[in-house]
Amino acid sequence: MNAPEAKSGFRHVGTRPVRPDGIDKVTGKAIYSPDFVAPGMLQGAILRSPHPHARIRSIDTSKAEALPGVKAIVTADDFPTLKSLMVTMGESAGNIIHVSRKCMAQGKVLYDGHAVAAVAATSAVIAAEALKLIEVDYEVLPHVIDIDEAMQPDAPLLHEDMVTEGVQPRPDKPSNIPTYVSKTKGDVAEALGRAAAVVEGRYSMPMVHQGYIEPHACVASWNADGQANIWCSTQGAFVVRMLTASVLGISQADIRVTPLEIGGGFGGKTTVYLEPVAMLLSRKSGRPVRLAMTREEVFRASGPAPGVQIDFKIGATADGYLLGADLSMKYNVGAFPGNGVQVGLITALYHYRFESFAMHGWNVVTNMPGIHAYRAPCAPQVNFAVESAIDELAYKLGIDPIELRLKNAVVPGDPGFTGGTLGEIGFVECLEAAKAHPHYSAPLGPNQGRGVAASYWINAGGPSVAAVSLAEDGSVLVTTGSPDIGGSRASMAIMAAETLCIPYEKVRVTIADTSAIGFSMVTGGSRTTYATGKAVIEAAETIISIMKARAAGMWGVDVADVAWGDGEAICLDPAKDNQRLPIGKIAARMNNTGGPISAEASVNPHDYLPAFGVHICDSEVDPETGQTTIVRYTAIQDVGRAIHADYCEGQIQGGAVQGIGWALNEAFIHDKAGRLDNPGFLDYRVPVCSDLPMIDTVMVEKPNPAHPFGVKGVGEVPIVPPLATVANAVSRAAGVRIRDLPLSPDRVYSAIKSKG
Amino acid sequence: MTKQFVTTTVNGDTAEFICEPGESLLDALRGRLQLTGSKEGCGSGDCGACTILLDGEMVCSCLVFAAEAEGRVIETVEGMADGSVLHPVQRKFLEHAALQCGFCTPGFLVATKALLDHNPDPSEHEIRYWLAGNLCRCTGYDKIVRAVQDTAREMRNERKTA
Structure with a gap:
């Protein structure tokens, strides 16, 4: 609680009252979504594919239908055929056909856990029993999980009609690459040729999950006159209304969506997986129907964040001015085309004044669940590569890493990320606050290392x-x-x-x-x-x-x-x-x-300003086990102005810790058969209380002149810097650069051993 | 299989329910007794959102059979406040903004009560290890630990003056 208290001139802004709820x-x-009960409600359950890639030859539901207590069964046949239509869900966009196919597989299953049928019954026990009686005849197909393998010409194809967008001339063959994007400025090869120091490397990380503690759940009740109620856990009731109406081909005004209390979302609850299915079960049975995911279903069948493989080359003058950056990004977007590398492109390099750059990016589909938004979606991945390389560059040039960033930091009036110029941003102020913070000059103990990284998020x-x-x-x-x-x-x-x-x-x-x-x-x-x-x-x-x-x-x-x-x-x-x-x-x-x-x-305001954050981490690495301990952590952020100081700090602390988990532990692990091997909190290890120190926060306040009280967005940028902050700290502590996440003990131990 | 008839004590009152032999105590609390304060985040004892006290011992209610509640004493988040007077740990969680979405909060509150019943003056290290079975994805735990420290301080002072 180190923020300024109530500011002069305000009576409430910046204070810390108890929340009304x-x-x-x-x-x-x-009442959260799994708590909600409607009178006469049935219990639903979803049958999910055990295969990562298979053609559905047939589904026989007759035995399940005959089970006493079963009131309705739904398969892909109950969903209307949709025309291709792009829809926006807030922080992500997609084709409504794919939204529908994430609710129920149509023709093919594309990942382990893909929904193939659903049941509503008078009890959860009967619904579970009915699932066992549904017979699905699969023709199992070869699957692909790895980015490089999926890009090969002979890779198993997920979508026979998918051709790469953004390539001229348009390819005449389908592939697993839905999107290519690029952007260049100046002559990178020439600029790197003049550099006094160059750093080059390949960076990677697997898919990770938002890990909200409340699993997805909803109750739907669809009456014979076409009017319906949906009660659910969502970050946006209107997006649930629009997507459900679009998937089912009905009028939006016929659906009343009541958002119940939400048990975490982090971007992951800005779409639908269950609501259209529950609606169909309700229409068929004439009764309200609850559908709720188990934790295993959340991991196997909701929308994680993309894994990446990034090649990055960066060069600077002897006094630390950035000359050029050459960046190639491949985003694993899972089973459907998604907003991956498009966001990587605008969140990679624009916080520094590069003389030149060349950015190329590809989205790659694989037999994993389709990605969805996760807090500053798609920015942490590329920031990890960029900020790791900046750190190495500073080390090579013998320049303090914050000093090097200050020499190159963008300031108000510099070109914006998506056109125009930058407004009253507070990047330099954050870097100065980091440099002046006692943490930055505190002594380190044995086997400890300090890392710093900086980042931005565009906000909305x-x-x-x-x-x-x-x-x-x-x-x-x-x-x-x-x-x-x-x-x-x-x-x-x-x-x-x-x-x-x-x-x-x-x-x-x-x-x-x-x-x-x-x-x-x-x-x-x-x-x-x-x-x-x-x-x-x-x-x-x-x-x-x-x-x-x-x-x-x-x-x-x-x-x-x-x-x-x-x-x-x-x-x-x-x-x-x-x-x-x-x-x-x-x-x-x-x-x-x-x-x-x-x-x-x-x-409908668009005079928002981007957020900047600078984090400092001290880590201690046990050379005998490779185990990393976070010893001290400080997160500095330009918040514009804090309205409720505690909840502002809470966003910064929570984002930082999610990023620490991403850096150290979290990963989707698939077995050779393409099945998710760790669909639970025991093996998908999010940070626990004993893993962490206090998370110190410094709120820099450079108000947004376009908001009456100066608000800038706060919630997302804090998850961006921790990946590189922690990796830089671990690399210093271990004495060896590690470019792959997570920094699990075995990976760190192997790196220490391989340096000799 | 035959359904079980269970008589138990929940938050000081006698409670009766009929359950399936394989039903978890969490499902019985939530589904049979409409006590939905205890949450299910995993169903496998990994997240702690369903933490309750069973004869004073902290347990994950998703790992206990409902039938095992026969003759036992159960305390849940719904029983922590004394009427409309919040338990100190409930009040301190609010004062410190130690919750964001609030879904893990019932489990943390019950676990904290168990900690302070057992150890009125825990160190930060002891607090962090005691609560390591409760996952929170929103707060980064900082404000939770501070709220627990402040609760312990207040309860110790109250005992001194009592």
Whole structure:
């Protein structure tokens, strides 16, 4: 808790009040998706493929249908045939055909765990029994997991009609490469030829998973008149509505999606896997149906983050100015084309002023689950390569690694990542704060090493709606369509209370269902406090205007003679003796002075700013086992301005620890048969409490001039630097550079042994 | 197989339910008794979201058969507060913002209560190892550990003044 407390000029912004939904969440009252019960509800279950790649010759459900208690069975035959259509889900985009095929395999199974049939029954026991009675005749096909193997001309083809986009002329043969992208600036070969030092290497990491603790679950109820309710755990009820309606070919207004409390998402809950299936089971059975994944199903059949293989060559002058970067990126996007390397391209190099660069990138499909968004999606992978190489370059040139970054860091006015110029970014301020932090100059013990890395994330804006209304006693209701995944009810209440100049406790926040408020984009992209916050502030400002007009009417003065401050209207007309009308008195009379006081704001802002982070890590490596211990960790970030200081720090700490897990332990491991070998928390090892020290945070505050309180996005950038930060620390501690993740004890031990 | 009739004590009250022989205590608490505060994150004893006290001992309720609850004393997150007065650890988790999504929180609260019942003055090291069976993917554990330290401090002071 080392952040500045309430800033001068603010009464609530930057403080740390208890969240409005707190008591429900510490007493077990909060209803998460697996907790929800609808009257008459059936229990569903999904049959999943044991093969990573196979043609489905036939599915015989007759024995399962005959089992007493089975009320409905669904297969691919129950899904409508869809036309190709690109849809956006917030931080990711995809073809609706692939969204549908992630819910249910059609013709072929493409990964171990791919859904092939679903059952609804009067109990979970009967549903599980029914799955065993479904007979699927598979023609098993050769599979491919490895990026290089999948790119070979004779590799098993996942999609017979998939041709590489972005290559001219268009290839005449299908391949496992859906996308090629490139971008160049200047002459890299010439620039690298002039370099005093060059670093070159191949970097890799396997797929990893978001690892939210709450498995996906939903209840769907689809009536005979076509209207439906879905209750689920999601980062975006509107994206569930749009995807479910599109997959099923029905009207969006017929589906009312109620977002229940969400047990973690990190990007992974911005799509649908279960909802369309539960809808079909409900229509067939005429009853509400629950579908819930087990932990094993979450690992095998939801959307992980891509594994990568990256070749990187970088050169600098003797005094540390970056000359050129040559970057080749291959992203393993799993079974379907996804947004992988496209994001890698814009998150790789733009935090430094390279004289020249050449970037080439390929997405590669393999027989693994299709990727989905994971916190700053696709940025940590390429940042690991870039920031590892920068570290090596600094070491080679004998320049302090923060100093080298400062020499090359972008500043406001430099070219932006996607065109235009950079606004009020705080990269240099973060680097300076890191250099000045006591951690950076603290002594190291034996077998310890210190690593540093820096990164950025583009952040997002986009559409949000918020409504603000007054109760008759002057207390305030705020309604948004942005699910609260980690304290955003508190930040919305703070922003409304700040705008209205009233106590925080007088504001209560509700997350509405899709039929109760207008469209909002997902809670993702680090956009909620910024964009939905803007909608809340704008609606609250409208409320103030209305209240001023009502007060003017009550006093009989011109509205221009009314000001708002300290939760009350203030009469500026000297003849009226500076009278005041508190919010409670205006509210009490609102239905006699013009009617209910209520306002809705619909916003679509794009004046967000990117976030920058710099992390410092001390690691200790046991030379006899290769085991790494994180001894000390400091995360520095430009947050724009912290609205709720604790939840801002919490985002930074949580992101850093997910990144530490990614660096040290986490990996999808497939056996020779192409089956996921570690679909559980015992073998897919996320960080536990005893693995970690405290995570110190420093919040640099360089406000975003386009947000009334200065908000920049906070949630995602903290997962980007840790991969290289930890790898740089481990490489220094072990005395040998390791370019492959995770830095498991066996890998580190082998590296130590191989250096001799 | 024959269903089992179980009589047990949950949060101080007698509770009765009928369950399948292979049913977990977690499923019985959530499905039969509508006590959905205890969560299932894994079903294999790896995440700790279903942590309860069984005769005062901390267990993963997903690893206990419901039928084993016969005649035993169960405490869950729903029983931690004294009426509307929160247990100190519940209050400190809120004050320290030691939860983000809140899904792992019931398990952490019960595990912390068990720790402090057993060791009123744990070191940071002891706290981290005691809670190593409870996964949190949101917070990075920093604020959880601080909340536990602060709870222990407050409960020790209350004992001194009592």
